[in-house]
Structure formats: C-alpha cells, structure tokens
Amino acid sequence: MAMNTQGRPPGPGASGKSATDTFTGNSGLDHEQPLLFEVGGTAKTGVDMPEPKAGKARLGGLERKASVGLPGLTEPEALRHYVRLSQRNYAIDAGVYPLGSCTMKHNARLNEKMARLPGFGDIHPLQPQKTVQGAIALMEVLSGYLLELTGMKALTLSPKAGAHGELAGMLCIKAAHEAKGSKRNIVLVPDSAHGTNPATAAFMGYTVRSIPARADGTVAAEAVQAALGPDVAAIMLTNPNTCGLFEPEVAEIARVVHEAGAYFYCDGANFNAIVGKVRPGDLGIDAMHINLHKTFSTPHGGGGPGSGPVVLSDALAPFAPLPYSIREGDKFRLVETEGEVTKGHTPFGRLTAFHGQMGMFVRALTYMLSHGSDGMRQASEDAVLNANYIRAGLRDLMTQPFGDKPCMHEVLFDDAWLKDTGVTTLDFSKAMIDEGFHPMTMYFPLVVHGAMLIEPTESESKQSLDQFIGALRFLAKEAKQGNDKSRFKEAPRLAPRRRLDETKAAREPRLRWRPAVSKEAAE
C-alpha cells in the first residue's frame, strides 16, 4: 500500500556531513552507476544474430529513415550495469520489509521454477485450446482452491492486479443493478480505505460517500445504515481493515447493506490474516479481490506484476467477465467471446486481452500446494502472532491510536508518542533505514495522525522480530531523549542516497534522459 504525503516534508531535509568522500563516489560494495545512456552506445550490442535473408521488403514505403537512438551494451557491461543497480535495492530476501498492507512475505523459488516450465511459460494465449488443456485445468484447480478458502460461489481470474480486481468486482455490481433496472449512483467508502477504492468507484462514474470510523478504528453497522439509501449501489470495505483490525460488525454490515438493496464489496488486500481461519463467504460478502502477489506470495518485483482474481457471491456470479473456463466432460474450454456465452452467464464485458496472469496463477498454486490447508492456516496464525508480538514489544514506548488491543496481521501506531520531540514519523522511518530495515508503511491510513503500519508477515523468525523490536525500542528512546536529533533529521546517512528532493522532482519534472545541450547550442 502506498504512503501519502500528509504532514510529510517533501524536501531533502538536513544534509549534515557527507558520508562518502572517495574519488569515485563509490563506497565499498556500493557503486555509483551512470545511466545506460551515459555508458552505452548505438554501435554496441549484446545480441549476436545472423544476417537477415535477402529478399524484397514489403513495408509499403514505411521504412524508418532515422535510427531509434537506443544505446546498447555488450553482455558483460549489461550484467555489471544491472547487478550494480540491483545492489541499490532493499529486498525481502535481504531483510525485514514490514510494509503494512503490502504483505511482503517470502517468495519461494519453486514458484519461479514452476512458472518457467515450458508447458506454462512457453504457451501462447491463442494457440488451439486442445493444445493447452493443462493450462486451463490449472486455472480450474486454482479456482477451486480460491473458492474453498473464501467460501464464495464463483470467480474471475482475469484481473491483472488488486485495483483491476476492484474494477472487476464493482463492474459486476453495476451490471447486477442494471439487470434489475436500478440506477444507483453512490458508493460508500470508509475514510480508512485504500486510495484505490474511491479511485475505482469514481472511475466508474459513482459518487463516493465517506463513512467515518468509530473511535475504536472500526466501522459501525449503524453508521453504514445511516448512510444507506435507495441511491446506494454498494459499500467498499476492507476487512481486516487498514487499521489492522477485524471489523467486528462485518456480518451485521452485510445484512443492512443487503436489506437496502446494495452489494458488499470487500477489499481483500489483508486476506493474509485470515486464510484458513475465516471465510469471507460466511460473512455475507458479495465480491472480494484477492491479491495473489500478496497473500499467495507471487513476487512484487519492484511494483508488479500482480494478479487480482475476484471471488463472487451467487448474486453476482452471472456477471463475471470474459473469458471464463468451463468443463465439458473430461475437457476444459475457455469462453472468450460474447457469441459463445453459455447458459446462466451474462458477462459485463472484458477487462483485458487474453486470460489473465497465468504466470502468477502457477506461482500462487505452487504456494498453495506447498503449504497445504494446514500450512496456509498456520501461516495466517503466524502472521497475526508476529504482528501482535511486535505490538507487545513496543506498546510501552509507542502509542496505538485505538488503545492496546489485539490486532490482526499488522499493527498500527500513531505519532502521539513523538509529540514535542521534533521527530516525525518520516524521520523515524528514515532512521530505521540506517539500522538496516525497510520502513513500515507511513502516513497510512489517513485517519490516523502520523500513522506507522507494521506488517511483519509469517516469514520472520522470532530472532528476527526480536532484533527489529530491539532496534525500534532503541530509536524510540533516542527520539524521546532528544540527545542526538541528527540521527533522525539527517537519516538515512548510510543508504546509497540521502533524502531526495521530491519537490524539485515534481516542480521541474525530468522524466527521461535527454542528451545534454551545450550552452552555445541552447543560445
């Protein structure tokens, strides 16, 4: 989940003493690496190919006259360039990555190996279906797992990520209302929701009506009831919510929503807390996306790709988009166009070309088969246990906005405990970098001042959590004692870069490399 800039200085902050004074700017294993455009050349290539066959071109006179201007690198140069870049990234494999709402769990390498089997990785989405029966079968098996884990009735696999899944679920809801001839135009979204929720609703032309959270960080069925009316199409609620709490009135909320003729969309970003423990279908939910790249450990890859299948209730099942798979005897078939639609289906349309993120389906199913029902349940329990262990380790020093009570798989602190220290959530987070940790999600959810949302996942050992808690306790005490403000204000001091000037980046956007123009030429 994203951070936001609320209360957060976007400038580079204090500089202090320079960390590096070497000739190269390098610092031991950390290398400065120029841009590709500064090291590569159009005469270089890292791919050897034979001369093309001689023959007459059939390009209709559209042959490119000018060269593209893309610099190339030979293979050793390319390896060095990208390996050096990689070394400037934090990663789960290297350390604790406690980004709340992001579920940065271990990515098993078996998942990668399976996705690269030629039978999955080297098949075309439009080759004859009889030549890809195993792929469609895999989609069916994955669907069966997701339905069993959620207790829902149907699903679509095609959404490309969580936000795309939200769109799929909400389009099912819109189609369901239209099928009944109702033209409802309002969607209820709690203040604590992910930004993608209101963005999705607005994208579809809905008006967003906010629902305030209670003082305890959860949503009251009463508040939902008060906001409901004949114009309300749906509620979009995250459960467990973004404050790290299970919504205690979720079943009651579902009841009042349905009574008012609206549907219940659940943001499933936090499903990792309850896999094998609670089935969303038992709570009255109509649609929920599942982030395979969070809960089922397909890697985040620096921001994607993701995969966001959406599970649906009986009421919404007919409206699931194209394509969908069906079983005919011992064969599987993908229904790809309006013309082939089978009885009982009235798809709302199509969300993407082809069939969804097959590469992610293989990885997620590998995770599920490896963990099994027992392992998945244990994983959720451990994720929740780890978050609460961090809560227990920090509760005497840091403040929780809704009091000290059990959380789900992420624990939320606010910045009340930093009051009058001059240290902000941002400073504190940046100081964590110098201690070798990735910061938690900062300033989200928006409803909590200076929020710090910590999600350790089940992948951390007790030793690792103890060290993390120890470091945060040390920093918290330092912040309160105020002896060495520079530890926070100048942080990070030990990363490849100090704080970056985001204001400058936005005011003078440089979004691509351009050749330097000499002064004379410019004049």
Place this chain on the structure above:
Amino acid sequence: MRFLPLTTEDRRDMLARIGVAGIDDLFADVPKGKLLAEPPNLPKAKGELEVERELGRLAARNTPAGSVPFFVGAGAYRHHVPASVDHLIQRSEFLTSYTPYQPEITQGTLQYLFEFQTQVALLTGMDVANASMYDGSTATAEAVLMAHRLTRRKKAVLSGGLHPQYRAVVDTLSSYSGANVDALDADPKGIEDIVARIDSETSCVVVQYPSVYGSIRDLQPIADAAHAKGALLIAVVTEVVSLGLIKSPGEMGADIVTAEGQSIGNGLIFGGPYVGLFATRDKFVRQMPGRLAGETVDAEGRRGFVLTLSTREQHIRREKATSNICTNSGLCALAFTIHMTLLGDKGLTRLARINHANAVALAEKLDAVDGAEVVTPAFFNEFTLRVRGDAAKVIDKLADKGVLGGVPVSRLVPGKAQLSDLIIVASTEINTDEDRAKYAQALKEVL
C-alpha cells in the same frame, strides 16, 4: 513446514509475551460461529518434489511453442530472449522488492524505470513514457479515457484493425463510464476509410500499427485529419519489434502511443504477465495514468530518482485520480529494459529485419500453396492468409499435424461469414527454413 520459521516453543513464548492464552484470542473480533475450527477441506502440505510432480503433470498436457513449428501471434509473439535477462530479473534485489516508496533504498528500481521510460519514449517517437501499465489492452483503454479528459469529449473512433480483444476492453470501460465508441468493421486489408468517421464530437481515433491483421499504413493523414477536428490520435502497437524497422507513431503525429511490450524480454506465458507501454507528448503528461520515475537530487546534491507527479495517482488523489492503477508490471518492465539494452539500436534493427525477411519468406511459401492466398499488401512480421474452407478447422488440422499455424480470425470475431476463411500468421526470428517448409507442406495436405 519449510516456509514458517516459528517453532512450537516460539509460538508458546510469544503468546505468553503478548498476554493471551491461545492464538484464537487474537481472533476475538470475528463474529460468533464464523471462526473455522479446522483447516479448510484441501490437501495437506507437500514437499518440493511432490509439488513439482503434480504441476509437471499439468504442464505436460500443453504443447509448448518451442516444441513445434510455431506461427501464432495476434498480440503476443515468441522471440528469443537472451539468457542474461532471466538471470538478472531473478536477482533477489529486483524480484523481492516492493514499489519504490522509499527512494533512498530503491534507487535500483527507480533508475531502471527511468531508463525504461526513456527507451519507450525513444522507441515510440514520443516525449515521455510512464513506468508501465498492466498490458497493451488496458493501456489502450486508459489512453482512450485520457483523451476524453484532454478533449472534454466522449467519443472514441476505433479502427477495424484494432485487436478485437483490445476493442472489447475499450468497449467495457467506455460503456460503464458513459462514453461512446464508434468501431469500424473488421479490416483485414487495411483499406478502411477511418478519416470519414472523425467529427467534431470525436475525442480520439484509435489505430493499431501494424494492425491485428498485420497490415501497416501511414498514420500521418489520420493524425492530420484528427487534429483538424480537435481530436487526438492514439496509436496502438502490439509488436514493438516492428519499430526497429518502420516509422514510429510519434514521427507520424500520434498524440498517445500504447503498446504491448511482451515481445521484448518477456515470454508468452499464456497471456500474462505482460507489460503495457504508455507514451505521450510532454504537454499531456499531467493527465497520464500510472507511475512515473523522475530525476532529482539528494540532500548532498547527488543525482537520484523518485516516483513523481504522484498528485495524479490514487494514493494521493483518491477519487480524483487519473486512474485507479497501483501495482503495475515492474518486473516485466525490467525484462524489457534489459533485453532492449542488450539489443541497442544495432540489435533491434537487425532483429526487426530478420523478422520481416522471415515473414516475407513465409508469405511467399504459403501464397504458393493451392487454396491459400496472402491478403495483406504491406506488413511487418505478420499477415493474413485466406484459405479454402473454414479457417478454424484448418488450424485445428494443422495442430494435429504438429504445426501451430496462426490464429483463425473467427476465434477473435466469431459468427462473421466473410471472416471465417482468414488466418492471422506471424513469423519471427525463431522460425527456420525447415519450419516454413513444414508449414507449407502441412497446409497443402489439409486444404
């Protein structure tokens, strides 16, 4: 369980430290009766070997492209990807990193995104590109919505050469956001008169180049006609290798270019994950969807990169965002950018020339088969073949003979008699003379 580091003893100690008696005390907010007493009804955990066996059985029921003469395209292409690409993208630091929200410790991701944006801008002939979309189809639908915002109009004119599944995505998003679509009939030969459909209500004209049927045409007259009516030209490229040989859409006046970047660096993977490219003019950048990496300096004045112009995005603007996109295709963009770096101008041009030459050689060979005729006059590495009889049956019989010969148009646009005898055929650098000979021979036998 090999993935869970906590021991039974750890769990007991941790519960004690938290101050609860059992794990379910932490689930106390779950409504009564909704907490499952037992794990779900699914198989138990398995070791690597067992999982490999199980998935291997499913994989074995598919015919990999690399195992047969392979000529399927229509929006996804089989190219050779250098070994170092897959090695590099599997480095832990790339694979297991998140969106670069903490720029001080994600300069690796941010710098390659900046390089990716530059490569995409150069390739498409545009000023600026974003850090990737899900794929070509969703990028195209987002481009249409962006054009509506820029022109304050609500009608998109879609070429009959646009991939039918792309058209379906645009249709779906338009119908639910109250916008109009004027789609031309399927145009295998590239002879439609799209200019005549542009009027004063048109927000954008969407033209695929090369078209889904493989044909290429000059976009400049369409751009000029669109601009004369205050509309924008969106060019859609599903085979980006073509841009190593033919003019870029930017050179011909396009305002937005969307593309499927799969051809460079990414495998077929049954349709995803792929990588959507999105490029436009500088003046339109603030209406662009998706993430952008930008250059800035750190507190010591050193060059560094950050995500920027995020006031367009959902995590800041919420319901006023330009798109709801959050997760994109970062790792596929990395594969694209590494492969493109290895190619460079020299390699890309050579690769494109080989593709074209192979397609020309195949077209000549198939054209010579009795009952088959190439209908696309100008093309890059893909063309449309008219065959005697039902194209879907022909493709089916070819598959039985061990040749994956292309996509019958009826699979994309079913129920149209005039399209039922057409096959979209692609040929890339992977095809050999032997592959082509096998295809021609098999086609002769099934026609």
